[in-house]
Amino acid sequence: MAIDQHEIEKIAQLARIRIADDQIGEVTARIAEILGMVDRLQAVDTAAVEPMANPLDDTQRLRPDAVTEENRREDFQAIAPAVEDGLYLVPRVID
């Protein structure tokens, strides 16, 4: 499966990863290599294999519905870059 530079740029944007212009060629080539390996794996017949959601052969344990956490806002906000009125401040986002 081939991948072009345009797709790499789109994926980088979705993942919020900055790739320098002079590196994008190399990144594209290396990811293409990985996809080549995936192509080889795709050739294996897996029709009888159930998809695996987790490598651990176990099932999820549940916790009882009870409040166990106290309010530690002071501690958490002490290490935040900017807070006001109990809110975390971030660069402005508008839909």
Next chain:
Amino acid sequence: MAWESVIGLEVHLQLATVSKIFSGAPTTFGAAPNTQACAVDLAMPGMLPVLNAEAVRCAVKFGLGIGAQIGHRSVFDRKNYFYPDLPKGYQISQFEAPIVGRGEFEIALEDGSTRSIGITRAHLEEDAGKSLHEDYHGCSGIDLNRAGTPLLEIVTDPDIRNAQEAVAYLKALHSLVTYLGISDGDMSQGSMRCDINISLRPAGTDTLGTRAEIKNVNSFRFVEKAIACEIERQSDILEDGGEVVQETRLYDAERDETRSMRSKEVANDYRYFPEPDLLPVVIDDDYIEAVRASLPELPVEKRHRFAAQYGLSTYDAGVLSDSRELADYFEAVAAACGDAKMAANWVQVELLGQLNRSELGIADSPVSAADLGGLIARILDNSISGKIAKQVFEHMWQGQGSADEIIEAQGLKQVSDSGALEAMVDQVIADNGAQVEQYLAADEGKRKKLIGFFVGQVMKVSKGQANPKMVNELLAKKLT
């Protein structure tokens, strides 16, 4: 051209747990910002999610409530996107293997007919926090109290054809989830939020048109209005030979219009993959049967039972089974007076009328079911007329005691004593000589109309307390 609208709804339902879906932080509504956001909700490094058993139970209850298949093995996935109110950079949701599979849901429409709406699936996920875009020196403020609140996302098939059906579905869903006790269903607090998928196609065709999604509509009324104006917008575009763009839109209640939410549509590529921090959730048949045994009688079952057992119309049965509290109240009134149809009538007309005018819920009714039943019993045993009963009800509403106490204290008991009635009838005949002559001169057909005048006069003399049946009989006997 005639267009048919095709509508599917996605409802995000906040589940009524005391703690979050993956952490032990509380879920109480209205707390000071970020006081209910723990290290897991804030996505501090190294924190791991642990699934809340009650959230799973709520989802299974819902699934059984709509007769759906329960996923014996369901899997959580990461839905990846960046937004500051989602600190992990992904939402834990379910994609490939949801906890609730296909089901069906019966809704009652206002004309008394019913329709079945297909439920595609329902899955568990966590809510995000809230972004406040008010003036914070050019910044946005983030409150993560809501982050991690358990949600059940309920997705319908594109089975809904108009705004009325959409509202009927939401009301029925509200009724079901409150019966089940899995959510308070309060739309004003965001416990039930609705996304509307809507497209148009030429009437009579089967292919689906391009749809628009209207996000986060938060009241029954707005759902109705948003659908109406989106249908109008899309049909205008199509009539002009244009094409509807697949996009996310927002309903603006003040302007009563929908508008595009994103100027440049970023590809909705959430790159789902299985959540490695959670193992598959396995639900066995014993668990499912134990939950099934705990289910109450559901609204649809109650509606059918009310119609069959009490002989009520589908509409009346639907109104009275809308909430568990109202249904229990109605049944208590019916038991207390022994006449279910009278009970249905009084609860729907007088009681619900007063409650609505006073903006009260059934739980806040100043008149108890036993007292209302007591009042109706006095109508049934001819102690008072229906008209007087309405007066008595007013006094009961104002807290002046039971029906019997009010009837006694105000001397409202219907006069059925033939001696006393006879005296009143005689007086009325003596006082209205001209009308008596007119009556006696009239033929049989006209007499039936004219006698109403005398009945009215006797009722007036008796202050409405005369037994109307006996008055009619006495008048017929004496006016010959």
